[in-house]
Amino acid sequence: MSQRKLNIALEPAAAKYRPLALTPSEDLKGYIASHLGRAILFFITCSSVLAVLLIFFFVIREAFGFLTHFSLLEFLTKTGWYPEAQEPKFGALALIAGSVYVTVASLFFSVPVGILAAVFLSDIVSFKIRGFVKPVIELLAAIPSVAYGFFAVLVLAPFMQKKLGFPTGTNALNASVILAVMALPTIISVAEDSISALGRELREASYSLGATRMETIFGVVIPAAHSGIIAAVVLGMMRAIGETMVVWMASGNASQIPHPWWDISQSVRTMTATIAGDMGETVKGSDHYSALFSVGVMLLIMTFFLNLVSEYFLTRAKKALGK
Amino acid sequence: MRKIIYCLTAIMLLAGSSVSAETLQLEGSTTVGPIADAFAEYFKSIYPDLQITVKKTGSGDGAAALVDGRCDIANMSRFMKAKEFEKAVTNGIFPVAHVVAMDGVCVVVHPSNPVKKLTKAQVRDIYMGKVRNWSQVGGANMPIVVVSRDTSSGTYETFHGLVMEKKEMAPHVEYVNANPQAHARVRTTRGAIGYVGLGFVDSSVKALEIDGIMPSRKTIASGVYPVTRPLYMFTNGYPKLGSMIHKFCTFYLTERGQELVEEKGFVPLTNY
Numbered sequence: 203m204s205q206r207k208l209n210i211a212l213e214p215a216a217a218k219y220r221p222l223a224l225t226p227s228e229d230l231k232g233y234i235a236s237h238l239g240r241a242i243l244f245f246i247t248c249s250s251v252l253a254v255l256l257i258f259f260f261v262i263r264e265a266f267g268f269l270t271h272f273s274l275l276e277f278l279t280k281t282g283w284y285p286e287a288q289e290p291k292f293g294a295l296a297l298i299a300g301s302v303y304v305t306v307a308s309l310f311f312s313v314p315v316g317i318l319a320a321v322f323l324s325d326i327v328s329f330k331i332r333g334f335v336k337p338v339i340e341l342l343a344a345i346p347s348v349a350y351g352f353f354a355v356l357v358l359a360p361f362m363q364k365k366l367g368f369p370t371g372t373n374a375l376n377a378s379v380i381l382a383v384m385a386l387p388t389i390i391s392v393a394e395d396s397i398s399a400l401g402r403e404l405r406e407a408s409y410s411l412g413a414t415r416m417e418t419i420f421g422v423v424i425p426a427a428h429s430g431i432i433a434a435v436v437l438g439m440m441r442a443i444g445e446t447m448v449v450w451m452a453s454g455n456a457s458q459i460p461h462p463w464w465d466i467s468q469s470v471r472t473m474t475a476t477i478a479g480d481m482g483e484t485v486k487g488s489d490h491y492s493a494l495f496s497v498g499v500m501l502l503i504m505t506f507f508l509n510l511v512s513e514y515f516l517t518r519a520k521k522a523l524g525k
Numbered sequence: 526m527r528k529i530i531y532c533l534t535a536i537m538l539l540a541g542s543s544v545s546a547e548t549l550q551l552e553g554s555t556t557v558g559p560i561a562d563a564f565a566e567y568f569k570s571i572y573p574d575l576q577i578t579v580k581k582t583g584s585g586d587g588a589a590a591l592v593d594g595r596c597d598i599a600n601m602s603r604f605m606k607a608k609e610f611e612k613a614v615t616n617g618i619f620p621v622a623h624v625v626a627m628d629g630v631c632v633v634v635h636p637s638n639p640v641k642k643l644t645k646a647q648v649r650d651i652y653m654g655k656v657r658n659w660s661q662v663g664g665a666n667m668p669i670v671v672v673s674r675d676t677s678s679g680t681y682e683t684f685h686g687l688v689m690e691k692k693e694m695a696p697h698v699e700y701v702n703a704n705p706q707a708h709a710r711v712r713t714t715r716g717a718i719g720y721v722g723l724g725f726v727d728s729s730v731k732a733l734e735i736d737g738i739m740p741s742r743k744t745i746a747s748g749v750y751p752v753t754r755p756l757y758m759f760t761n762g763y764p765k766l767g768s769m770i771h772k773f774c775t776f777y778l779t780e781r782g783q784e785l786v787e788e789k790g791f792v793p794l795t796n797y
Binding site for chain 2: 282285451480
């Protein structure tokens with residue numbers, strides 16, 4: 203060991219270190235500072251919760267005028283949406299039906315593809331490929347919806363008219379296909395996360411009992427992850443139902459319920475497109491304005507309900523894993 | 526290091542406020558928008574310090590902006606509705622209309638469609654859903670795809686008032702939100718019928734004769750074409766003489782202004 207000279211000037215310890223006993227003013231300052239800090243952080247957190255509650259409050263307040271003057275039953279059961287006519291008619295059934303048509307049809311396309319893709323990524327393909335493909339799929343979610351809308355109107359609509367022979371290319375089918383592509387990243391991500399979280403033990407146990415790969419996937423893995431998969435589907439549904447730009451451009455905006463009910467090659471109008479399309483021109487405070495907010499209330503109720511359902515299934519999934 | 530950041534932030538904030546040039550805000554119709562754009566470009570070339578912004582969000586939006594005091598000039602392809610006028614007066618805004626050009630709402634179909642002319646009553650029947658197939662009006666056996674502008678558009682108001690005679694459109698009518706979209710739908714759909722302003726009629730769509738009159742500059746300027754409408758710019762009161770707003774609103778009377786209106790495909794008011 204080499205001898206080194208200590209260059210540190212040694213000072214009395216008391217000058218450097220804080221005494222253990224606090225003076226009264228320091229004590230008070232500390233108390234106020236810690237409680238003030240807590241209050242500020244609490245306030246900031248509350249303001250974000252408050253923002254959500256205020257959205258509900260304001261939408262309902264603006265819609266109130268309509269709900270008191272016009273009958274809710276007519277709003278929910280009639281199909282004539284003529285808000286600017288001499289005798290305004292506010293029948294939102296076609297709009298609600300349009301939203302439902304487009305969402306259900308998009309789930310029809312995206313759920314099988316999404317779940318199978320999630321299974322493929324988690325169970326079949328190597329970790330390296332999964333590590334590459336998953337971020338790419340999540341990139342799909344970052345494409346702006348207006349870009350999808352352009353694609354729908356300029357490419358998909360003429361394709362449908364020429365190759366599939368539909369009279370009109372902007373219809374429910376067009377909007378559904380695009381919404382399916384938009385909902386896919388959400389469904390794949392969440393489903394894949396919940397399937398991978400099951401762990402190796404479950405699969406190893408299944409293989410050790412002699413099950414084939416297919417039997418393991420469809421008989422053990424998917425049923426075990428069913429809560430997470432349902433949550434993924436509901437989240438995808440929320441994305442589809444709330445989408446505005448794409449349906450406004452691609453669905454044709456005809457406020458009708460398709461004539462043979464299964465004919466999705468006819469044009470429909472969704473609630474979101476109605477709000478976006480009509481909002482610009484309505485005179486503030488008029489019946490049309492309140493009617494649009496009522497449509498907004500319906501939309502909020504539906505998405506809120508779907509949110510609760512997805513939360514329920516997500517908690518069930520987490521609980522099942524925690525066991 | 527911190528001082529540098531403070532200095533840079535201060536400079537950036539000051540830079541924003543140093544633009545003390547005059548500004549002119551226009552908002553409103555997508556039909557009148559191109560005319561306002563052309564005027565704005567010319568004005569910027571004479572007054573380089575002038576900042577003009579033209580927003581094209583629909584006649585209804587333009588009226589709302591003028592009523593709220595958010596814009597200097599509201600471009601509208603229809604006259605202000607009674608409700609908008611009342612709201613304006615309650616807000617202390619007294620709208621004055623300047624007619625800057627004439628526009629014809631042309632009914633267009635796909636170029637491959639053999640139909641060349643329709644009567645107003647036939648167009649009305651098509652939009653009301655009484656006629657669903659082109660064979661009923663002398664065309665091929667194809668279902669009619671009916672395209673309309675959305676209800677916030679001045680073009681829709683004109684069409685609704687002059688052709689539909691305020692009757693309701695059928696539920697299967699598709700709505701698009703701007704002239705270019707209506708043009709694109711008719712251009713790409715063989716069985717489509719739609720309506721656009723004269724400025725949007727080109728060789729990729731076919732304009733029909735209505736009641737025997739073809740929409741053209743002459744028939745629209747003289748008002749002979751049945752679906753003609755004036756295009757307005759609304760200001761708050763008559764603009765102060767000599768102010769930029771006044772110059773902008775009376776530009777259509779000059780020869781250069783009329784040339785610009787014509788270039789955009791509309792019909793100037795006078796025979797310059």
